[in-house]
Amino acid sequence: MLIETRNLTKQFGGLTAVKDVDFEIEKGKINAIIGPNGAGKSTFFNLVSGSYIPTSGQVIYRGKDITKLPPNKIAELGVARTFQTTNLFEQATVLDNVIVGHRLRTKYNLLDAVLRTKRYKKEEKKCKDKAMEVLDFVGLTNITDQLAGNITQEEKKRVAFALALATDPEVVFLDEPAAGINSGETEGLAELMKKMVKRGITVCLIEHKMQMIMKLADKIMVLNYGEKIAEGSSEEIMNNQDVIEAYLGGDASA
């Protein structure tokens, strides 16, 4: 396994958003987290990627405790993520948007930039090459010079993927990648995720589109009211009584 959470808990004031979650993200697979709205999926992502610090519990990445590391350090270790809303810089080109994703693998500083040193030139080229490589990977080589504000919603999703991939990650967390796009485009993104796994990149995603998840994911965790209620393959999940209840609103007893 690549990432492991132990008793991960996050409270906001009196509200427990994530409660005692143990989850193992397996290397080289597509892992998925599903659950009704407000189940704590996004909070879980934020805890693993370092945006939130958990109230208690641990996040272990390749045997190393990363619970209290800031997001940028976690990214350096090889954990990348996307957000539900794609925040691109719309007045810049697609290439310029992606290029900055490789900045964390460079060492040059302000002075190098001002004096245009050898190191600066070498590393700028490295970043540009990387950006072209990942844009090719996500299938956007034809629009690298367009302004990010002028591309379609689906292309924006792909740019966000490319940006995450430009950081040279081991694992990518995707927050509802298929939100706001049609089913044909969803297919395309699913293919892309499979391609990422083939490249040796572990994928972990949150998704509402159940069909997509059931077809795609190797391993699924179900959250409800911040707690893990089930975990396993898609068949196991589909036949799980608790999951059916949670989704069909059978929580009248609570």
Added chain:
Amino acid sequence: MDILTQQLFNGLTIGSVYSLVALGLTLVYGILHIPNFAHGALYMLGAYVTLTSMLLWNFNYWLAIAISIVVVGLLGVLMERLVFNPLKNAPPIHDKIAAIGILLFLEALAQLVWGADYRTMSTPYGEVVNVFGTTLTMQRVLINVGAIVVMILLYLFLKKTFMGSTIIAMAQNRKGAHLVGINTNKVAMLTFLISGGLAAIAASLSAPINLVFPGMGHLVILKAFVIIILGGMGSVPGAILGGYILGFTESLGATYISNDYKDVIAFVLLIIILSFKPKGLFSKEGF
């Protein structure tokens, strides 16, 4: 002992004025999340309108204040309509710059209309009274009583009336308020009206013990910002409490530390607070 009571009363008076100004600022922040840098200009105009009504038309002090409340309140509404509403979805840096633009304009306007000189406002309540062995001017007593009455009225309005409760609802959750059918535009305008009115009251009450000039709002608005950061941006009780805390700190600081640097106290306080709590004393975020 005598000096101490005197200074405590002074602190109470300054605090009353600060609280009223901060209240207007915090209401607007709570509703629209705009730090309204132009609020100081509203305060300044409040004093000028009262002064002019009294001098030019020989209006009675109270009538002049009422006119001032209406004029400045409407000016606030105008600001909301013409400037802040169009900028609703703009990046946050834009609101601030727009507010600064308004501030600069209103100050220059005041200077054009009323000139740059310092003016004094006379009051029908200049007599000295003796309370518990301390001598006070009636105007200072009036500031304190006036401020408290206004605060109680505001409290009743916010808690007991439907209109008031829409303001509170919107401050708590803008989207939610919109969903349950509250006209957010109307509430925003109403909030600016109240905010401007409060500034006018604060300025008109305090003008007789201070001076009236185009730059009179500068320090007051900066301190009001300190107060609402101290009391929690958007919090009504916080603004009142914060105002009195700053008032007392300043009047005691001026006596026992240094009169030269008494204006720095607020800023040093703010710098210390934000150094330890970057999101203000009562940030609600769960970090």
Added chain:
Amino acid sequence: MPAMTKKSIALIALIIGAMVIPFIIQNEYWLHILTLSFIWSIAVYGLNILAGYTGYLSLAHAGFFAIGAYALGLLTVKVGLNYWVALILACIITSGIGFLIGLIALRTREHFFAIYTLCVGYVIYLVIDKWDSLTGGVRGLIGIPAPSNIGPISFQSATSQYYLILFFLLATVLVMYRIVHSLTGRTFIAIRNSEELAQTIGISTMKNKLTVFVLSTFFAGLAGALYASFIRFIGPDIGYTAIIFDLLTYLLVGGIGTLAGPVVGTILIVSVSQSLQFLQDYRMLIFGPMLTLIIIFYPRGIVGMVSEWKMKWFNKKKKTPAEKWKSTYSDSKDVREDKVKEG
């Protein structure tokens, strides 16, 4: 690339233009105004890299300008240092103080940052105003020397001062250009865009924000120091909040977050307000609403407006032949259909 050369030709023409201005403008007063607006431009560039590219609106920059000016003034007048040593020290002192303030200020965001820096600026002003024994208080500091000779070059005349300041301005623009067109600049823009996203792609936001804050105070300090030796007299009012509002107006009118914006806005506004001298006290009657209107309708100022027009014009030009073809094609098709109907 022909577009590239066109741009660099225009740039070279502009620089040559700036070089020959002293020969064209014989009026020393206007040369003085132009030099002054170059100095302000340097400070505005400092503000721009922070507010425009990184998204942090600092209202303390008049204070840093004043620190630069007073550092140079005190080091030359009271300590008697050589001008150039004092100039370098003034920049270092300003950015050092900038570093310390940035360390705390940058923990805050958005409104809190603006209010915090506004208060910091006010405290700097008050300290300069009240610390009589050091700064001379309201009386100000007089007798600041002009830049001392470098070898045979002297900086006593208005023309030589003009060239000196022009040199500093061009150097500033070059530095800004190189930063903005590097990954460092893109990193700043990424922070402005979304700090959360920037962090998750491995950018240390605090380190980068601090770098840009110090850089921005460095230029504010440089501008202040140059101002002190150009005007030869400084008072506490150069640190007053009114100055930051002036700088903001220059930046907004020219174009916040654009490379040419600061110099365009500053020269334009400074020269216009000089021509309208009688307006001096009431200039905010015009500039205030202008600031507000620009931020509502043209948030990227004159430079943004021009580039928008250029892009529209360019697109139109590119589209026209194809559209013409398309319209003639459809026209003929219509005609044909009509004929069919008639037939």
